[in-house]
Amino acid sequence: MKVIIFDIKRYAIHDGPGIRSTVFFKGCSLRCEWCHNPEGIESNPEIMVHSERCAEECSACVFECPQSAILKDGNSVVIDQAKCDLCGSCEQVCVYEALEIVGKEVTVEEVMEDIEKDRIFFNESGGGVTFSGGEPLMQPDFLESILVELRERKIHSTVDTSGYVSFKDLDRISGKVDLYLYDLKLMDEKKHINYTGKSNKTILENLKKLLDRGISVVVRIPLISEINDDDKNIRMTAEYLHTLKNIKQINLLPYHKGGYEKRKKLVKKKSRKTFQAPSDKRINEIKRILSDYGFSVKIGG
Ligand code: SF4
Ligand code: SF4
The missing domain is CATH 3.20.20.70 (Aldolase class I)
Structure with missing residues (x-):
């Protein structure tokens, strides 16, 4: 269960x-x-963006996302919910812990x-x-x-x-x-x-x-x-x-x-x-x- x-x-x-x-x-x-x-x-699980932790010079999650669901926008990211399948790859690649899948x-x-x-x-x-x-x-x-x-x-x-x-x-x-x-x-x-x-x-x-x-x-x-x-x-x-x-x-x-x-x-x-x-x-x-x-x-x- x-x-x-x-x-x-x-x-x-x-x-x-x-x-x-x-x-x-x-x-x-x-x-x-x-x-x-x-x-x-x-x-169901959801994704949370902690914008204040996102590093301006980084775009690691944008390249990592298999669904191309992430856009870098200034010093944060925007996630296209329609494309995101909550695979969690972005959370794993973000060393700044700016992305979080909430719910397991x-x-x-x-x-x-x-x-x-x-x-x-x-x-x-x-x-x-x-x-x-x-x-x-x-x-x-x-x-x-x-x-x-x-x-x-x-x-x-x-x-x-x-x-x-x-x-x-x-x-x-x-x-x-x-x-x-x-x-x-x-x-x-x-x-x-x-x-x-x-x-x-x-x-x-x-x-x-x-x-x-x-x-x-x-x-x-x-x-x-x-x-x-x-x-x-x-x-x-x-x-x-x-x-x-x-x-x-x-x-x-x-x-x-x-x-x-x-x-x-x-x-x-x-x-x-x-x-x-x-x-x-x-x-x-x-x-x-x-x-x-x-x-x-x-x-x-
Ligand atoms: S959870 Fe997966 S599909 Fe969704 S934005 Fe992150 S890497 Fe892309
Ligand atoms: S991996 Fe983290 S720090 Fe880098 S752009 Fe994505 S959210 Fe920002």
């Missing part, structure tokens, strides 16, 4: 308790315009081998492994297999989900995962469709069903100025969450520009709208509003 991942980040401290290794799956059903991992949106196929065994390297840090910090993306539940069979493996090896597991998945899949892995990180973005359905491409109905229903089963869930709210940081959305979120039971914590995740920078580098261009984080003052106000409803609220992951 194989999946396509785009990274395994070691020593992660914002994706669940303790020190963790975060495995990023490729593929997501949502199209959040502010996505901080745009390389996780498409299911891996097996459960290969991922476990990487994970095992940091077991000592997990044990000492109360950490473990987080599956993120993209949407890890788009590959439920692989996810289930690796969660079983982690449980057998007594390694803590966390799944970071958008909730826009089949409840059958959420439910089937629930007995094998230690913690869900569950993203809530917008309560207004029309706005949710507008900014993510999908309704929030399934997301809200799935969260309730998970909590009703007593599953451990941390709700994560990305905070984006003038999109979802207004009083109306925050109070609607608080009111909704207040009707649910067993929420372990709410994490507020202020928007950061990392995703925007990565979008610029992807050859297959995604939306490049710019967003802002709310001010520190506003973030603290939001924290206070949610805390007043009795939730444990943390700024950051």
Whole structure:
């Protein structure tokens, strides 16, 4: 069994308790315009150009490309997506690491081998492994297999989900995962469709069903100025969450520009709208509003 991942980040401290290794799956059903991992949106590998590393005097990749898909343009390169078959020759020939194929196929065994390297840090910090993306539940069979493996090896597991998945899949892995990180973005359905491409109905229903089963869930709210940081959305979120039971914590995740920078580098261009984080003052106000409803609220992951 194989999946396509785009990274395994070691020593992660914002994706669940303790020190963790975060495995990023490729593929997501949502199209959040502010996505901080745009390389996780498409299911298949993609090519990324790090223009700032490209050397003006070099044209090695242009000569190496078997599809003649690369043009040198000043001190960077332009890739013709229609011609590129993602063979990876350009990535290999570029000594400046300016070209990167994002996404590679891996097996459960290969991922476990990487994970095992940091077991000592997990044990000492109360950490473990987080599956993120993209949407890890788009590959439920692989996810289930690796969660079983982690449980057998007594390694803590966390799944970071958008909730826009089949409840059958959420439910089937629930007995094998230690913690869900569950993203809530917008309560207004029309706005949710507008900014993510999908309704929030399934997301809200799935969260309730998970909590009703007593599953451990941390709700994560990305905070984006003038999109979802207004009083109306925050109070609607608080009111909704207040009707649910067993929420372990709410994490507020202020928007950061990392995703925007990565979008610029992807050859297959995604939306490049710019967003802002709310001010520190506003973030603290939001924290206070949610805390007043009795939730444990943390700024950051
Ligand atoms: S990955 Fe694409 S651009 Fe790079 S060498 Fe192969 S065909 Fe050419
Ligand atoms: S091989 Fe690397 S440094 Fe050379 S032109 Fe291509 S991208 Fe730029």
